[in-house]
Amino acid sequence: MLELQKEIRSCDVLVVGGGIAGLMAAIAAAEGGAKVIVAEKAHSLRSGDGVGGNDHFICYIPQVHGSLEDFMKEFKASQSGKFSDDCIQRVFAQRSFEIVQDWLKWGIDMKPHGDWTFLGHAFPGRMRIHLKYDGKNQKAVLTREAQKRGVVIENKTPITEFLTDDSGKIVGALGVDVSKETPSLKLFRAKSVVTATGSVNRLYPGIVPGAMFNVPGCPANTGLGMTAAYRAGASIVNIEMAGASAGPKYFARAGKGTWIGVLRTSDGKSVGPFVTQPTKELGDITSDVWPTVFTEKARDGSGPVYMDCSGISQEDYEYMLWAFTCEGDTSLVEAMEQQGIDLRRHMVEFGGYGATQLDRGVQIDEHGATDVPGLFAAGDEVGNFGGHVAGAATMGRIAGESAARYAKAAEENNYPVEQHPVVAERLTFYSSLMERENGSNWKELNLTVQQLMEEYAGINHVRSGTMLSAGYKYLGDLRERALNEVACANSHELMRALESFELLEAGRLICLAALERKETRANHKRSDYPFTNPLLNDMFVMVKQVDGKPTVSWRHSR
Amino acid sequence: MPPVINPKKCVACGKCALICCMDVFGPTEPKTVPLVRYPEECWHCRACVMDCPTGAIEMRYPLTHTLLFRDAPGTLKKEGM
Numbered sequence: 001m002l003e004l005q006k007e008i009r010s011c012d013v014l015v016v017g018g019g020i021a022g023l024m025a026a027i028a029a030a031e032g033g034a035k036v037i038v039a040e041k042a043h044s045l046r047s048g049d050g051v052g053g054n055d056h057f058i059c060y061i062p063q064v065h066g067s068l069e070d071f072m073k074e075f076k077a078s079q080s081g082k083f084s085d086d087c088i089q090r091v092f093a094q095r096s097f098e099i100v101q102d103w104l105k106w107g108i109d110m111k112p113h114g115d116w117t118f119l120g121h122a123f124p125g126r127m128r129i130h131l132k133y134d135g136k137n138q139k140a141v142l143t144r145e146a147q148k149r150g151v152v153i154e155n156k157t158p159i160t161e162f163l164t165d166d167s168g169k170i171v172g173a174l175g176v177d178v179s180k181e182t183p184s185l186k187l188f189r190a191k192s193v194v195t196a197t198g199s200v201n202r203l204y205p206g207i208v209p210g211a212m213f214n215v216p217g218c219p220a221n222t223g224l225g226m227t228a229a230y231r232a233g234a235s236i237v238n239i240e241m242a243g244a245s246a247g248p249k250y251f252a253r254a255g256k257g258t259w260i261g262v263l264r265t266s267d268g269k270s271v272g273p274f275v276t277q278p279t280k281e282l283g284d285i286t287s288d289v290w291p292t293v294f295t296e297k298a299r300d301g302s303g304p305v306y307m308d309c310s311g312i313s314q315e316d317y318e319y320m321l322w323a324f325t326c327e328g329d330t331s332l333v334e335a336m337e338q339q340g341i342d343l344r345r346h347m348v349e350f351g352g353y354g355a356t357q358l359d360r361g362v363q364i365d366e367h368g369a370t371d372v373p374g375l376f377a378a379g380d381e382v383g384n385f386g387g388h389v390a391g392a393a394t395m396g397r398i399a400g401e402s403a404a405r406y407a408k409a410a411e412e413n414n415y416p417v418e419q420h421p422v423v424a425e426r427l428t429f430y431s432s433l434m435e436r437e438n439g440s441n442w443k444e445l446n447l448t449v450q451q452l453m454e455e456y457a458g459i460n461h462v463r464s465g466t467m468l469s470a471g472y473k474y475l476g477d478l479r480e481r482a483l484n485e486v487a488c489a490n491s492h493e494l495m496r497a498l499e500s501f502e503l504l505e506a507g508r509l510i511c512l513a514a515l516e517r518k519e520t521r522a523n524h525k526r527s528d529y530p531f532t533n534p535l536l537n538d539m540f541v542m543v544k545q546v547d548g549k550p551t552v553s554w555r556h557s558r
Numbered sequence: 559m560p561p562v563i564n565p566k567k568c569v570a571c572g573k574c575a576l577i578c579c580m581d582v583f584g585p586t587e588p589k590t591v592p593l594v595r596y597p598e599e600c601w602h603c604r605a606c607v608m609d610c611p612t613g614a615i616e617m618r619y620p621l622t623h624t625l626l627f628r629d630a631p632g633t634l635k636k637e638g639m
Contacts, residue, residue, distance in 0.1 A: 042577070042578065042579040042580070042581065043576055043577045043578075043579075045577050045609075046577040046578070046579055046603070046605035046609065047579045048579065051579055051603045051605055052603050052604060052605060052608070155576075156581075178581070178585075179585060180585050181584070181585050208622045208623075210622060211598070211620070211622035211623070212598075213580065213598065213599050213600065213601055214622055214623055215601075218579055218601060218603075219580065219599070219601055220579050220580055220581075220601075248625055249625070249626050250622065250623060250624055250625070250626065251602075251619075251623045251624075251625050264631070266628070266631070267631065268631035268632065304626075306627075306628070306630075308630050308631075308632070309630075310630035310632050311630075311632055328603070330604050330608070331602040331603065331604045331617060331619070334604070334617060334619075335602075335619045335623065335625060336625060338619060339624070339625055339627070341625060341627050345629060345630055346627045346628065346629060346630060347627060347628060347629075347630045348625055348626070348627045349625075349626040349627065349628075490584070491584075491585070492581055492584045492585075492595075492596065495581070496599075
């Protein structure tokens with residue numbers, strides 16, 4: 001049997017995930033007087049999507065943008081603006097500038113041009129809402145700021161379960177210590193939890209299916225927080241509305257807004273109407289609007305589609321290379337150098353990276369609260385608000401403030417977490433994976449989940465009632481087999497295996513939500529309902545566990 | 559085989575293994591050059607290269623991450639091809 005560490009770590013606010021949202025939540029909760037622990041799967045200095053930096057921060061500055069309504073109009077038209085609740089978008093917009101000013105004070109270069117400069121991800125002639133910044137040191141700065149405020153960071157600690165009492169409120173969490181060869185379990189007693197574990201990656205095959213970790217978002221993010229929140233009673237929302245990501249083929253990297261070029265086919269014809277002479281002020285936004293252009297044009301034979309930066313000025317070329325480093329894409333720059341690619345004369349093919357669950361997941365209100373008392377969520381894990389790094393930072397702070405307030409008002413938490421039934425059950429399960437001999441490696445499970453999701457619930461094939469129902473059943477069958485067959489040799493393999501089991505659970509919930517949405521909308525294409533139903537405009541599908549069973553319901557966006 | 563550690567430059571501080579978001583090194587032994595145990599799980603974020611205090615790490619980009627490119631048509635016209 002695996003060791004359950006005797007020390008129970010107690011705090012007011014446990015933050016799950018030390019990414020941008022998690023660290024901002026921790027800083028805010030500590031400032032609110034809470035005793036805070038961050039449990040991070042890897043190390044908060046370099047983890048999650050913000051690992052190497054970012055370069056666009058959506059931000060509303062009244063002196064720059066004028067009225068909030070004008071800003072909101074542009075925000076809603078952006079790639080981050082869909083499937084969000086208006087009330088959360090407004091709170092985000094109103095507090096975004098405050099975060100930018102704090103980050104600047106803390107030492108993140110929010111003004112690399114000397115003044116507030118808005119560039120990229122913009123339509124010609126329209127308001128620009130993406131503040132250009134240099135985020136390459138952001139994780140180090142936020143880690144330092146959290147520690148300055150007394151936040152304790154427990155690295156190498158993925159959290160796998162949130163613990164609730166009989167009334168359904170949060171009392172703690174269970175994690176796995178993966179810092180040593182042999183894993184052990186760690187218990188946390190907390191009055192409130194902020195879950196911020198990022199998006200669900202590795203759920204669908206990547207652009208090179210044999211290279212499972214060649215994906216645009218951090219492949220360590222597998223939605224552990226989302227499925228744990230679901231089991232604790234939180235509603236999951238919008239998960240059937242898969243997004244589509246795109247970028248250089250075959251080197252999956254986010255940051256297409258950093259490129260200064262035009263998307264063209266091999267004969268030089270541009271595929272979008274937005275720009276003919278790209279500059280750093282205005283690149284080609286076609287792939288934000290039409291991210292499936294690459295797959296569609298490959299499929300109908302009119303592709304490939306290339307990013308052509310050859311017509312830009314030398315100054316803009318040098319600016320773009322610098323901006324890649326701000327975005328954390330130094331490996332892309334290095335890989336191009338090693339392959340002899342010179343963007344002044346070569347164009348690079350772009351491709352679709354398949355379905356993404358970015359900004360689909362846990363439902364929150366404008367305070368970052370979920371349906372579970374004491375459970376808050378922020379960042380890419382949230383399903384009814386998206387705003388990339390800016391959204392994570394701003395809503396992270398709001399969730400942290402709310403969690404600290406909740407903890408302050410809550411009664412003393414003396415719950416005996418070591419006796420929680422989930423702990424005993426998980427200890428037995430994890431131990432069985434470690435003790436099994438000659439079993440299946442976690443990769444077999446992860447790859448089969450990807451295959452099923454692609455063929456039965458993906459966005460490269462049409463979806464339908466019969467296919468989704470079959471996919472749901474097959475994932476259930478796979479789970480039964482995997483529970484009895486997966487074997488792990490050490491803590492690393494146990495972490496990957498648990499991620500794979502959670503991916504399977506996320507996939508099952510996606511099938512159920514996709515079955516419920518009986519229409520075609522965006523990337524959710526149903527062959528049995530090939531039309532968009534106006535009655536479902538601004539309607540969100542929620543999945544929630546009631547009496548141990550998933551239940552699906554609808555609500556209007558707020 | 560993503561991060562490649564030059565054992566002559568490595569001072570065995572363990573920082574690369576500590577900060578790797580994908581745990582490609584796994585747990586390390588103190589005062590030994592970290593092993594790259596799970597190279598296929600590397601995300602190529604390059605954090606290990608950037609944070610190595612002695613510049614002992616280089617990235618090797620696998621063939622599965624090949625970039626596809628060709629001459630830009632504008633360039634061909636300019637060069638009279």
